[in-house]
Amino acid sequence: MTSALSSSYLSALFTDDKVADLLSDRFMVRALLIVEGCLADAQGQLDLIPAEAAARISLTARALPIEPAVLAGGVLRDGHPVQALVDILREGLPPEAAGWLHFGLSAQDVMDAAQLLQVRSLMQVYEQRLDSLLARLAELMRRYRDAPQVVRRAGRIGGIQTFGYKVAGWRAPLLRQKQRLAALRPQLLSLAVGGLDGTQASLGPQAAALNAKLAELLKLEPGTMPAHNQRDGWAELASWLSLTSGLIGKMAQDIAQLSAPEIAELSEASAGGLASLGSLAPTQRGAPTLSHSLIALARHSAGQLPACHEALLCEQEGGAANWRLEWLALPVLLQTCGASLGLADRLIATLQIDEKAMAKRVAEQGDLLLADHYALAMSAHLPLPQAQVVVQQAAAQAADEGRALHEALAKASLLPLDWAALAQEQPWRSACQALIDRALEQDD
Secondary structure, three states, X not given: OOOOOOOOOHHHHOOOHHHHHHOOHHHHHXXXXXXXXXXXXXXXXXXXXXXXXXXXXXXXXXXXXXXXXXXXXXXXXXXXXXXHHHHHHHHOOOHHHHOOOOOOOOHHHHHHHXXXXXXXXXXXXXXXXXXXXXXXXXXXXXXXXXXXXXXXXXXXXXEEEEHHHHHHHHHHHHHHHHHHHHHHHHHHOXXXXXXXXXXXXXXXXXXHHXXXXXXXXOOOEXXXXXXXXXXXXXXXXXXXXXXXXXXXXXXXXXXXHHOOOOOOOEEEOOOOOOOOOOOOOOOOOEOOHHHHHHHHHHHHHHHHHHHHHHOOOOOOOOOOHHHHHHHHHHHHHHHHHHHHHHHHHHHHHHOEEOHHHHHHHHHHHHHHHHXXXXXXXXXXXXXXXXXXXXXXXXXXXXXXXXXXXXXXXXHHOOOOOOHHHHHHOOHHHHHHHXXXXXXXXXXX
């Protein structure tokens, strides 16, 4: 057995190159070096270290190539890669500059700052993919705003909706996710270094100024409290990632079910040749390959979320086990969410909709799908619960006699209602259209 997330062939179903690059060892090592270089720049500009030393550290940090694998020994020794990276960087500096390298910061300060740079780049990918997916779903909502489709609830058919409205149900929570991400961004992408003991004492009297300058150079927002033992930002990010994958998985599950041969209202295009997401082997046309991958990603993502919430249990002013727990679980969530957004965009772009199959299933059910409509009309003359009982009894009679429900109601009821006219009404259409219009207004 091979790991599906790192396999050279299975990973095409669950990852993509762009997200993998941002989560790579090389990206993280480069981010760590950027943080060390910007720290020296900030300290030099504030006259906290000699300007010549700051310039030399900054230049070396940006130019020095470090192979990630050489840090492995240091990680086993120290529990993190920062000290090993600093040791290598110090060897490339003259003695008069080497002593000022990494001055006053803790390893966790550097790791957290580098991770913020990584997450910021990933957020840009998520936003772009989410925007594309939302645009595709909005187009489907408009195109199929009038296309009738049966309502399926708890394994049964009951009522009529439009397919455009069903798509609106997929899209609305994803739009809320976009809004949540916009709110999360400034809270998460803020920097508040703590120094060696987390109180900023090791950074000296200009600690606040140094934090602000370092945040400015890293293009982050300055935070107020060091986050050594406050991991709620990472937990909130994990929740957003899992929720996004889950919402996409729900949409994919609907599509997979509606692609079943006995329903066949939807189908996926051929899953082969996804140039932007890896190469999938050609499969039977219409098989819900992408949908099944998205369902699996959603379920796997949900399984990682508890670990990120458990990482909130940091021991006193700083823990080690909870920090490592984040390293295990959060990258998986970052990876699966990016893949989910990319695969979902491809799925909706190539989704095939069979309006005739939808309309046929509505026609097969006859006006039994209007049972609630009839009961509501009757409620003008008698209590709604009583009207519902009458409709239920008439529905059973109509099924036995092979006649339309409105005909059975006309026979069973003496109410002054034009049952034939009621049977021609389409209240579901106007109701769905109104909801679609309101949903689209949320974009404004």
